[in-house]
Amino acid sequence: MLSQQELAEEQRLNALHSLGVLDTPQEDRFDRFTRLASAAFGVPIALVSLVDNNRQWFKSGVGFHVCETPRDIAMCSHTVALDELLVVSDTLADERFRDFPYVRGEKGIRFYAGQPLHSLDGQPVGTLCILDLQPRDFGVAERRMLRDLAQMVQDELNRRVVVAARDAAQQALRELNAQLEKRVAERTCELHAKNEALEHEMRQRAAAENALRQKQELLDAVLESVEVAVVACNAQGQLTLFNRAAREFHDLDASSTPAAEWSSHYSLYGEDGVTPLAESEIPLLRALHGERISNAAMTIGVPGRPARHLLASGRPIAGADGEPMGAVVAMQDITELAASRSRIVESEEWLRTIADNVPALIAYIDTDLRYRFANQRYQEWFGVRSEHMVGKTVPEAMGEAFYEPRRAALARCLSGHGSHLEIEEQRRGRTRVISSTYLPHIRDGVVQGIYVLSTDATSAREYERQLHALAHSDHLTGLPNRRSYEERLTQAIARSRRSAMPLALCYLDVDHFKQINDTLGHAVGDAVLREFAKRLSGTVRSTDTVARLAGDEFVIVLEQVGSPLECQRVADKLLEAIRPSFQIDGRTLDVTCSMGFAWCPRPELAALTHAADDALYQSKRAGRNQSSVLVLAACPA
Incomplete structure (x- = not known):
């Protein structure tokens, strides 16, 4: 079992390797910082050092012409271990470093200052360090400048990881949307097919009832062949019809059980499958009392068998002169349809969980500019709960000041063209530069709505301003x-x-x-x-x-x-x-x-x-x- 220290080092090395920078060619985006550090501090040597398992490797350097050194003679290894700014004014006076090969000798390193560089998860992976061949003091202003330069190097070091995470999130969102649309389309087709089948079965039942007056035997054959459970009773509430599907649903045949005991005898429950169905809620008895029933939800919960979820439709039966003759109810098994709906709900929950944890604003706006989806980042950035946004227009949910600079981009998107813009927002005591992409949702050539993805570009813009200030x-x-x-x-x-x-x-x-x-x-x-x-x-x-x-x-x-x-x-x-x-x-x-x-x-x-x-x-x-x-x-x- 790894010790706590070994586990921490393993996590640090994993963070370093995940940056994908080790052993890559020299890049000017890092060299400009070492050149700047060398010039700013007036030192001959400036390095961007990454501390690996057994070595320190230099991504960039000025005045030092080796690619790497063993870790046991690396001053930067001590900086990473301390995880704070390390300044050694005179290396020969420091017992940790005075015997290092690069310290001994007339032209040895006599001064060192190193600021840790961190990965996105806070792991110290290396340093920005400066070295001199003469001892020197290192004041407060110089320490602050070294920290500022190191922060810029750290931002550049983590850029690929940030961009990869953003691209992965966008790709995952696109894939989830595609999967959801495919699933919804498939389930819609299935539901349509089942509804058509149910309507077809109901037409068959109506035809069978009409044929009953002409030929009872034909009706019995039809009722025994359909997959819809059909039950009927006479005016006194005695069961007169209990077809094959009904027998299979209940695992029982018709009996002379009083209507008051139907719920317990035939295992009838409400839509939740838990609450026993009251006598006044049994579809056949409701129809017997003169009510026309349409798609009443109920459950048959026979002990030892999977519950069946049904939609019951029926009506009272009257004679030629309008006298009550009983009632009939047909019950369609929608167990699989209910399971499909549950799976769709589960998929929506997955999508919501992912969207709420992506470091970006994600929303869907319909053609009336009403929010149909918004993740929880809106509450974090703007203090507006997503559930309070859904159903409201953009001005209603976010205010006119939010909507006005985005009006043109939204209008362009509704015309079928994507757009991108950056806006500086001041909300909740913080200023953010928000970079937003608007993509039209087009189906069959018609715009259905707008996908909105917004990221926080504040750090990138501040970084550009700092570079400009340093250069001028x-x-x-x-x-x-x-x-x-x-x-x-x-x-x-x-x-x-x-x-x-x-x-x-x-x-x-x-x-x-x-x-x-x-x-x-x-x-x-x-x-x-x-x-x-x-x-x-x-x-x-x-x-x-x-x-x-x-x-x-x-x-x-x-x-x-x-x-x-x-x-x-x-x-x-x-x-x-x-x-x-x-x-x-x-x-x-x-x-x-x-x-x-x-x-x-x-x-x-x-x-x-x-x-x-x-x-x-x-x-x-x-x-x-x-x-x-x-x-x-x-x-x-």
Whole structure:
């Protein structure tokens, strides 16, 4: 028997293998994260590691050129075992790792930080880790960034499983719908055939009753041959007819038993097969009292034999002058039909159970836009119980705010065309991006209704937004990065040419920034850059673009600047904003900057940037802590 620890490890390995990622080729969708991690943390090595039974295997890596290592010398194995962020500031000072082959030696690994990656069911299957050849500290912000990057890798790692589960659920739903439609069609045909047979038998019985006046012997032969049980009584309630089918149903022949004892003597029960049939409910006695009976449900429960479920139809018999002569009842065995209905109900229960547990909204809407089916996810996502939705139109059940953005898609589906849309919903204190597919239910070329399948696409969209932010923002200051600046400058130049409004470009450097880094450390330098960026952004207009190019190099794109004199006023405001001392980790620092402005009424990219750079170096040559403005003539279109 496996121990608790062995069982947990087996479950973890099963979750890892079910991802289908081990030993697959290198993929850029993972490589982009290791490249990003290496650049973001300034480390030579970044890995996406998956911890198998006896090895750790690398799905992606930067700066580490082996595919796998034994698990017993894998730092990531410890991270997976702890199932939390593991940071080792100096591996030689940690007795767990100092003897590892990759740690020993002059160029050994001296720093490690790893964040666990989980499967959908929460099993730790690997890590996103970064390594350095020098010991280093790892602050709160860096830990948060590593967790955020690991969450993105984890989402990518589980994507195939999520997509496969969604596709499997959709396929299962389609198969169940097909099976249900087939079963309903088959049962409908069977029921139709049985009803036709019953009507045929009733016509035969009516013909036999009419022939009774002419030939009793013919009637007896017919009644003995039919599979419908026929019983009759005279006006005094004495049984006068009890055909072969009736005898087989009851396992008895007719007797002189008083009508009050028929229920117990002939084992007559109600539709439930449990409640004895009261005398006033026996179909033959009801007919004797003048009632016409049509498809009255009852059960014959003879001890030791399977119960028979019947539909009884009959009427009173009157003489030529209308005098009461008795009553007759025909009983059709519908046991198999009832069993078929039970199987259909059971199939519907299976379908409901599956639909209620699929992580998606599933519904069926008829051509009047009324819900005919809705799974329980509607209650979880919107607080509306499915049983309260059925029979109501979409606006009645979900409200006009829900219906209006879906109106066109529903109308298109009713015209026979499928459609797809994504809508952001705020319900029950949560914002969801709901991705919905609308499929028409078409039979014989006619639309019968609409199948609706909706999934939660919130995580996918958030993931896309995070990737976009990482690609266009500077990680240290939060300002637009070089890529974003170049896009915005190109757009600003185009707007300037269209509107004939001048444009200014300002290049800025922090004076003597290398000295700050060398004497006070990079942490202080980073804090100076963040405060510097904050002051720049707080000084210019919200329509201006402040960006960090690299190191202590910053740039500002200023639109609709009427004259070079206005550039000088902006420069004075910026110098005034930078002049107050910087308070950094208990230190007071006096920071200055040099800036160069290029102003042009009809700007061109290369000329504008070259002029701003020249103006910046002119300020530096003049002694720093000042600004210079270069005016360009209108550049050719």
